[in-house]
């Protein structure tokens with residue numbers, strides 16, 4: 001066993017750290033938080049991409065660096081530790097690039113992966129529909145073959161990043177005559193195609209999501225990914241990779257950033273003179289959360305390590321996703337608790353503690369335990385696929 | 392980074408699993424709970440013969456030159472099998488002698504430990520029941536070329552069968568409670584030393600050891616006079632991670648028993664494992680077992696590599712102590728009434744997990760260390 005990094009990985013970690021230390025300043029973060037997902041984060045992501053890091057785990061022939069998933073996890077960890085915006089990068093790398101590498105044609109890999117690594121193209125993930133959330137296989141968006149094209153009709157919802165994406169990684173039904181898991185396919189859909197309509201879906205958190213409507217959208221048949229009607233099984237692999245990501249632990253809301261700020265708050269002298277960090281109960285709680293971060297971090301590296309061994313991290317991703325997202329909610333909840341009355345204050349308010357980050361995290365982390373596949377579903381996966389308990 | 396065991400460790404794990412399944416069935420575990428010694432010399436001999444007592448000792452002292460990580464792999468299997476007896480105590484003490492002993496002390500003790508000829512126990516805690524230096528009040532006073540020990544030690548595993556005790560004593564008073572602590576290797580058969588077995592939840596032979604004018608020669612001081620506390624801290628690190636490894640083995644086994652049972656037990660005409668509430672209990676157990684595994688081995692690896700590890704060790708002991716308790720509790724929930732019976736093995740795991748949780752610092756104790764390490 002070896003929990004350390006190789007000298008090359010140590011060097012990589014330092015390079016990434018140096019870059020992020022330079023780029024991700026307090027001022028920059030303030031801009032990011034005010035803007036949400038905007039031009040500031042996009043230009044940052046592209047500067048970062050010049051170093052090739054988004055493609056760390058991707059083969060050189062597709063523009064990647066040919067490294068390992070552990071290397072990539074090192075990058076993700078540094079991103080989290082520096083609170084760097086990551087939304088432009090991870091959905092395309094984790095779901096789309098993984099899916100293309102596993103199932104895509106040679107042309108698709110050559111065409112799309114380099115642009116993903118360079119953050120030239122942004123992607124959104126079109127899985128969920130109004131009537132198909134956890135029961136994804138019951139989705140009803142249709143793709144009907146028409147000569148050299150597929151014609152798409154239907155609706156997606158809760159689609160993150162759709163407001164800026166050039167492409168959508170779309171799941172649609174190609175054969176309604178087959179059992180529900182067996183008639184679904186994955187497509188690459190150009191968001192600029194005629195017939196794509198998007199509407200903002202305001203949510204209580206920081207995340208920004210949309211509804212997508214498809215009205216006779218034409219998708220060329222070369223944009224079918226993998227085999228027709230095998231899309232559900234393909235998605236099982238890409239979603240496993242999605243859930244095994246370090247961003248779940250290091251996410252900007254309820255991740256290292258929020259935790260560090262809570263610790264800083266606890267150390268400040270307060271009314272009565274003694275800082276909260278001297279209170280035995282508070283100390284215990286903070287230490288417990290620090291331990292949980294270490295656990296979550298190790299579970300994420302375990303997922304990467306499994307991927308490096310060619311394992312699709314179904315169980316590993318489920319365990320990591322359950323643990324990390326529930327921890328993030330505890331982190332934000334604890335922060336709110338120790339801030340007492342001040343915890344209620346939101347961005348824009350006078351007297352605002354910690355720039356409103358804890359309050360924002362408290363709202364946003366609510367979604368983490370069901371977005372990306374609810375934690376109940378993750379537990380079902382562990383039980384029925386991992387332990388093979390009867391369904 | 393490599394989160395798997397190496398080939399030799401895999402082999403060790405496999406052979407340990409086979410050996411313990413054969414030599415340490417649950418009938419043996421139960422019998423040893425009742426038996427006064429809590430172990431059998433026959434099994435002790437076999438354990439020595441397979442080389443486990445010298446696993447982490449250099450070859451020149453009769454060991455096989457392994458490291459602490461190897462020992463953790465073995466302790467995980469011992470925890471899984473609930474192996475009773477003085478292996479843990481002896482192994483931990485041997486590490487201290489290897490670390491701090493003089494050449495003569497090493498030559499005197501280590502080969503005999505490796506060969507199974509002497510059993511050792513760590514006499515650290517006292518009726519004060521704390522792992523802080525302030526809890527050490529057993530006194531050792533110099534008289535010519537020896538020291539005279541007076542006082543009581545409590546919660547000392549295996550003292551009743553030990554040939555030697557590593558006894559943490561107070562030899563002086565300094566500015567801090569950590570000053571003036573000295574460790575002695577005490578012949579347990581010396582007059583003035585008496586031992587009473589305590590009745591404990593795990594029936595794991597923790598003892599009260601009374602010292603009344605017990606004499607120890609000066610040459611049996613392990614490490615430096617009055618400056619023994621850093622070695623106690625080191626001992627605590629090994630012991631805490633060792634307990635984590637044992638607990639990991641316990642929780643892994645409790646999980647496997649539970650999943651197996653959920654597949655077999657039929658209610659309402661179907662296996663209870665098909666009920667989602669039960670499935671989620673099992674999934675929650677896995678989250679705790681997996682997390683325990685990696686945080687335990689991270690700490691073991693750091694210790695093995697000689698890296699600074701106080702924080703990681705405390706993180707592991709705090710986490711695994713609580714996680715194992717949760718795993719066993721959920722295991723009981725899934726087993727229902729049958730797991731509550733003494734015939735069933737689950738209760739053995741429940742009781743052992745509690746003992747391992749509190750020995751060498753429970754969650755609260757170690758979280759406080761983490762808080763201090765974080766600069767709070």
Ligand SMILES: Cc1cc2nc3c(=O)[nH]c(=O)nc-3n(C[C@H](O)[C@H](O)[C@H](O)COP(=O)(O)OP(=O)(O)OC[C@H]3O[C@@H](n4cnc5c(N)ncnc54)[C@H](O)[C@@H]3O)c2cc1C
Nearest residue numbers: 125126127128133134158159160207367371372373374376
């Ligand atoms: C902020 C945010 C971002 C998102 N981003 C995207 C995105 O980019 N792309 C995308 O496709 N989707 C996205 N989603 C959608 C997300 O994947 C779904 O919300 C999620 O899969 C759950 O579906 P649902 O909301 O329909 O809940 P439902 O499926 O209706 O579930 C409701 C409750 O029932 C439980 N439940 C359902 N079935 C079972 C079962 N079999 N066993 C036990 N419990 C069950 C669930 O666990 C949950 O607690 C996002 C959602 C949010 C909130």
